[in-house]
Amino acid sequence: MALDKPYKDVPGTTIFDADQSRKGYHLNQFCMSLMKAENRARFKANERAYLDEWPMTEEQKQAVLARDLNRCIALGGNIYFLAKIGATDGKSFQQMAGSMTGMSEQEYRDMMVRGGRSIEGNRYAGEKK
Amino acid sequence: MATITASVYTSHVPAIGAAIDLGKTHEPYWAPMFAGYDPSRRWLKEHMPDVVFLVYNDHANAFSLDLIPTFAIGTAASFAIADEGWGPRPVPAVAGHPELASHIAQSVIQDDFDLTIVNRMDVDHGLTVPLSLMCGQPEAWPFRVIPFAVNVVQYPVPSGRRCFQLGQAIARAVASYDEPLEVQVWGTGGMSHQLQGPRAGLINREFDNAFLDRLIADPAGLAAMPHIDYVREAGSEGIELVMWLIARGAMADTAGGKAPRVAHRFYHVPASNTAVGHLILENPR
Numbered sequence: 001m002a003l004d005k006p007y008k009d010v011p012g013t014t015i016f017d018a019d020q021s022r023k024g025y026h027l028n029q030f031c032m033s034l035m036k037a038e039n040r041a042r043f044k045a046n047e048r049a050y051l052d053e054w055p056m057t058e059e060q061k062q063a064v065l066a067r068d069l070n071r072c073i074a075l076g077g078n079i080y081f082l083a084k085i086g087a088t089d090g091k092s093f094q095q096m097a098g099s100m101t102g103m104s105e106q107e108y109r110d111m112m113v114r115g116g117r118s119i120e121g122n123r124y125a126g127e128k129k
Numbered sequence: 130m131a132t133i134t135a136s137v138y139t140s141h142v143p144a145i146g147a148a149i150d151l152g153k154t155h156e157p158y159w160a161p162m163f164a165g166y167d168p169s170r171r172w173l174k175e176h177m178p179d180v181v182f183l184v185y186n187d188h189a190n191a192f193s194l195d196l197i198p199t200f201a202i203g204t205a206a207s208f209a210i211a212d213e214g215w216g217p218r219p220v221p222a223v224a225g226h227p228e229l230a231s232h233i234a235q236s237v238i239q240d241d242f243d244l245t246i247v248n249r250m251d252v253d254h255g256l257t258v259p260l261s262l263m264c265g266q267p268e269a270w271p272f273r274v275i276p277f278a279v280n281v282v283q284y285p286v287p288s289g290r291r292c293f294q295l296g297q298a299i300a301r302a303v304a305s306y307d308e309p310l311e312v313q314v315w316g317t318g319g320m321s322h323q324l325q326g327p328r329a330g331l332i333n334r335e336f337d338n339a340f341l342d343r344l345i346a347d348p349a350g351l352a353a354m355p356h357i358d359y360v361r362e363a364g365s366e367g368i369e370l371v372m373w374l375i376a377r378g379a380m381a382d383t384a385g386g387k388a389p390r391v392a393h394r395f396y397h398v399p400a401s402n403t404a405v406g407h408l409i410l411e412n413p414r
Contacts, residue, residue, distance in 0.1 A: 006357045007284075012328030013365050017284040025194055032193045035214055070326060079325040079366075080189040080282055087214030093143060094401045097329040108330060112399040113158075116321075116332025123361050 011125040016078045024076020030054045031081040131306040136376040137315045138408040143254040144401035165395035179310040185255035198245035203276035204230040211251035226273040236302030293352035296378020316376030318369025322403035331364040348377045387413040
């Protein structure tokens with residue numbers, strides 16, 4: 001019998017559950033390795049070669065190279081792990097979060113200063129805004 | 130015997146730590162948020178505990194995906210500050226209380242809560258930002274700290290009900306410790322925020338303020354709220370709020386005592402991607 005996953009219909013949201021964690025194990029552990037300065041330096045010197053040291057899928061490697069965080073999350077990445085790539089690139093959490101929304105950095109920052117993204121129209125996928 | 134005197138609730142946004150460390154607290158973006166903690170720093174000076182039992186979550190710093198403990202209690206004598214990728218925060222190391230921590234672990238495990246015991250662990254912004262907000266920038270933290278890490282990164286996180294009951298068990302454990310220590314329990318994280326996907330930036334003021342109301346007046350009812358309500362209404366990372374229920378469960382009224390006094394309440398949007406909520410509850414003397 002399938003497990004109940006009531007969070008599947010929350011729009012624009014991927015819940016990092018046991019299935020996602022299993023898919024993303026090596027991707028997230030690669031991210032974790034970037035907590036060490038020497039690894040950040042090796043990654044920056046040759047990203048592709050560094051990624052090839054990890055048993056990640058080609059899709060996961062391409063998503064990292066493109067800094068496509070939505071794709072990384074779809075492939076099992078978790079934002080707290082992916083944040084290590086942002087730290088390596090000198091990006092803030094706000095820049096990383098904003099990059100997933102289709103908004104410019106300034107638009108996203110302005111939205112937050114105005115009180116953030118409204119919950120209205122954002123509870124259920126397909127809901128009318 | 131040891132006594133729980135108060136509980137403190139606060140968000141633990143990393144950008145708040147960076148604003149403190151880089152001297153930006155008086156900038157127009159940050160000043161209104163830090164002003165909300167001025168009364169808290171005064172309150173703390175008058176209500177200085179011996180030990181803070183600090184409930185927080187690790188953000189892929191001490192724990193990778195190799196080990197994912199649901200509840201982890203730090204029993205070490207000291208805890209180093211984690212390098213989260215930007216370099217460690219320039220704050221003092223955290224002194225633990227191994228004797229009380231071990232006592233609590235033994236008591237609550239026998240009370241059916243299967244904790245993971247951690248004798249070596251670096252602590253990240255989830256623990257240090259609340260300390261900075263409440264204590265400012267001292268050369269050493271003015272009390273000892275028992276770090277208590279909760280998994281809220283990989284779903285499913287523990288239920289609100291389980292967290293609330295764990296808080297009650299922690300209160301029983303503290304009450305059975307012989308030394309006359311004053312203990313505060315802090316619950317951290319939240320409030321509404323989502324850091325991932327096209328819905329990133331979600332804030333829900335109505336949910337947050339109703340959560341604060343119910344945390345004060347109806348914590349047992351609030352503890353019955355299912356995970357999906359947190360995710361849908363407060364964002365995928367808003368589920369950190371279950372940790373506040375551990376601190377609330379440790380207050381006297383959940384075991385037949387008197388209702389707590391609200392010493393301070395504050396709410397502010399935004400700090401980076403997040404709604405900041407803050408509450409101080411005192412147990413009646």
